[in-house]
């Protein structure tokens with residue numbers, strides 16, 4: 566059965582003491598988080614080592630990274646490898662967030678290599694896809710999102726794809742306060758699942774978690790998560806408030 570997941574993308578927010586304070590707030594809410602939800606936090610890279618130690622006694626809370634490179638090691642100044650993340654018990658890694666595609670020109674091919682490297686090292690990639698506002702308005706958004714998935718993920722085997730999480734994040738909804746309606750989100754989630762089904766089979770498609778991102782908050786999470794192909798959320802702004810993040814985990 567596929568997992569229901571709530572993953573917090575803290576982005577480049579919070580200094581070290583603020584990040585540790587937020588972590589402590591989450592610990593205090595431990596018993597209030599939904600036990601049937603996989604709860605993941607993705608803090609900024611410099612905090613991952615200390616967080617790995619602080620999380621050692623809190624295995625209900627999973628550690629994620631916001632990015633990685635695809636090589637194991639070597640002369641890649643500033644980059645982080647899946648092996649290094651694995652050595653810190655990182656279990657998830659966001660790949661291809663629109664902010665990285667746009668600001669750092671990450672190509673479909675690069676993202677594909679990152680996903681492959683993560684899967685090879687036993688880290689679950691959270692592969693992001695989603696269209697810009699002008700693509701949505703030009704009405705080719707379905708084809709656009711399918712191409713993102715096909716180009717980066719469809720060279721994989723069924724065994725590999727089943728180890729991935731897909732996050733549909735319409736870019737016009739990220740950090741804008743403008744959420745996709747539950748119907749708009751479900752349309753794309755349903756298409757992603759049926760495309761995976763036609764490529765890898767129905768069983769594989771039924772096991773891949775597809776989560777939604779884009780101004781997801783306590784007020785709209787329940788309606789989104791009630792959709793049959795929405796298995797949770799990748800949460801930006803609302804993951805910086807422990808109470809909101811906890812409430813979102815209970816919105817299934």
Ligand code: PEP
Nearest residue numbers: 739740778779780801802
């Ligand atoms: C994100 O950055 O992945 C995201 C969904 O952000 P927000 O929830 O703030 O829109």
